[in-house]
Amino acid sequence: MPSDPRDAAPPAATPPGAAGVVTPVSAPSDGAPAASATGTGLASTVKPAGTAVSASAAGAALAPGGAVASSGVAGAGAPVSAVDLAPCAVASARAKDLASSGTAVSASAAGGPLALGGTTKPRARPPAGFATVVGALVRACHPEPTAAVAALMAGLAAASGQTAGGCVVVAVAVLAGQLSVGWSNDLLDRERDAVARRTDKPLVAGAVSARTVWMATGAALLVCVLASLACGPAAGAAHLTGVAAAWAYNAGVKRTLWSWLPYTVGFGLLPVFVTLGLPARTMPPGWSVAAGALLGVGAHLTNVLPDIEADLATGVRGLPQRLGRRRSRLLAPAPLLGAAGALVFGPPGPPGAAGWTALAVTGAAALATVAPAAARPHARLPFLATLAMAATSVVLLLLRGHALA
Numbered sequence: 001m002p003s004d005p006r007d008a009a010p011p012a013a014t015p016p017g018a019a020g021v022v023t024p025v026s027a028p029s030d031g032a033p034a035a036s037a038t039g040t041g042l043a044s045t046v047k048p049a050g051t052a053v054s055a056s057a058a059g060a061a062l063a064p065g066g067a068v069a070s071s072g073v074a075g076a077g078a079p080v081s082a083v084d085l086a087p088c089a090v091a092s093a094r095a096k097d098l099a100s101s102g103t104a105v106s107a108s109a110a111g112g113p114l115a116l117g118g119t120t121k122p123r124a125r126p127p128a129g130f131a132t133v134v135g136a137l138v139r140a141c142h143p144e145p146t147a148a149v150a151a152l153m154a155g156l157a158a159a160s161g162q163t164a165g166g167c168v169v170v171a172v173a174v175l176a177g178q179l180s181v182g183w184s185n186d187l188l189d190r191e192r193d194a195v196a197r198r199t200d201k202p203l204v205a206g207a208v209s210a211r212t213v214w215m216a217t218g219a220a221l222l223v224c225v226l227a228s229l230a231c232g233p234a235a236g237a238a239h240l241t242g243v244a245a246a247w248a249y250n251a252g253v254k255r256t257l258w259s260w261l262p263y264t265v266g267f268g269l270l271p272v273f274v275t276l277g278l279p280a281r282t283m284p285p286g287w288s289v290a291a292g293a294l295l296g297v298g299a300h301l302t303n304v305l306p307d308i309e310a311d312l313a314t315g316v317r318g319l320p321q322r323l324g325r326r327r328s329r330l331l332a333p334a335p336l337l338g339a340a341g342a343l344v345f346g347p348p349g350p351p352g353a354a355g356w357t358a359l360a361v362t363g364a365a366a367l368a369t370v371a372p373a374a375a376r377p378h379a380r381l382p383f384l385a386t387l388a389m390a391a392t393s394v395v396l397l398l399l400r401g402h403a404l405a
Contacts, residue, residue, distance in 0.1 A: 136208035137216055140201070141182035145303075150175040152394055157274050159401025166231070166277060173227035173236075177243040180220040183213050185250045192314045231277035239273040242266040259318025260297050267296025275404050284404045287346025288397070291339045295393050298336035301328055302386040329382040333366035336389035343396040347403040358396045365389045 154171035162170065186193070187210060190203045202208045224243060229236035242265060249262035270292050271284040304311065304320040305328055311321050320328040340362040344355035351359075368385040 133208055133212060136202035137183070137213065140186045140203060140208065140213060141179050142185065143182075146175065146178040146182050149178050152398070153270060153274065155398050156271070156401050156404075157277070159398055160274050160278060160404040161402070162274070162278060169227055169230050170274065170277060173224055173231065173239060176220045176224035176227060177239065177246075180217050180224060181243065181246040181250065183217040183220065184247060187213055187217065188250050192316075196310060196314055228273075231273070232281060234281065235273050235276035238269045238276055242269040242273070254318045255316050257319055257322065259320070260300050263296035263300040264293045265296075267299065268293035271404055278405060280405065282405070285346065287342045288400070288404055291342040291346065291393065291397060294335040294339035294342065295390065295397075298332060298334075298339060298386065298390055298393075301332035301335070302383060302390060305329060305332060305383050305386070306380070329369055332382065332386045333369050333389060336386060336393060337362055337366055339393045340389070340396060343393060343400055347400050354396070354399055358392050361392045362389050365392070 150171055153174040154167050157167045157170040186201055186203050190201070190210065193201045193204045197204075199205050203210060203213060225236075225240065228239040228243075231239070245262040245265040249259065253259055253262055268289050271288040275282055275284040301320055304318065305325070308321055308325045308328065311318075323331065340358055344351045344359055365385040365388045369382045371381065373381055
């Protein structure tokens with residue numbers, strides 16, 4: 001029969017930290033056992049309440065009788081004085097008890113050793129550089145539509161007779177508003193994007209923190225409010241109503257049958273924002289508001305068309321998703337044709353060469369959306385054709401800008 005380890009002679013004194021050495025320790029005054037293993041960075045200590053307990057996830061375990069069993073550690077199996085714990089399950093239970101009584105317990109999630117005292121800093125991602133953060137914010141703002149809408153409004157303001165300074169203020173207001181809309185979209189959708197493994201999204205990829213994006217969104221909203229009101233109270237109210245509609249879309253309207261409504265309101269109010277910001281402070285003609293609203297509906301259908309199946313898989317059931325890909329593909333050209341018609345025949349005077357050309361381009365693109373090639377799964381033709389129709393309407397709106405004043 002093996003001898004009782006507690007009757008064995010104490011081990012020879014060894015400098016602390018020597019490899020593979022188990023140093024005996026005395027029991028604390030409250031009777032709680034204590035164990036210490038040193039030499040390879042593995043440590044398992046149990047001390048009175050209020051003292052930190054550190055356990056290594058590197059594979060060390062207590063064998064019956066208090067011996068330390070650890071592969072690759074010199075002196076493994078050496079006795080530890082004043083310890084009579086069962087295998088590591090007992091030590092784990094003791095650590096849990098101490099943690100519930102207020103004792104700090106630290107463990108290494110990475111499998112490496114922890115310093116005695118129970119405190120360690122988590123492995124944090126190194127701080128991103130300024131250029132990296134800015135790049136991630138640019139990608140998260142949906143840069144293409146953001147830049148396109150801001151450029152459209154600056155051009156429309158110039159075409160309607162706004163001063164150079166006024167055009168700059170309009171551009172800043174619209175750009176800031178679109179930035180807030182794009183960032184809020186990614187913020188509110190980040191959990192859904194993570195489920196869908198949208199690693200192209202900077203928030204999902206971890207390229208920028210949600211806190212940073214929220215701060216940028218707040219700053220953009222502040223600039224949007226100030227710049228919008230600088231165009232006049234009525235003009236500012238019109239633009240901020242459109243921005244609020246876009247935020248409502250992000251916040252949940254896009255999951256309903258009314259997903260088209262925020263686009264209708266937002267785009268329909270853009271000419272109102274421009275004309276109310278002019279010195280005359282007049283409302284725009286009805287054809288321009290109708291064209292903007294129809295352009296918004298077409299933009300909604302065009303924007304959603306490539307992602308209908310993915311949206312349905314994550315619970316987004318707006319109007320295009322409820323209609324399905326085929327019916328949405330056939331419906332998308334209709335509002336864009338209507339917008340082109342309003343822009344060609346709405347202003348006084350004959351349509352002119354530009355008007356007829358725009359109608360021809362829009363009609364050809366509409367026919368492309370019903371071509372057999374457009375019916376193939378994952379075909380890009382419907383999206384590109386409706387995008388061309390929208391671009392044609394935008395150009396026509398700019399050419400008719402002088403008729404807004």
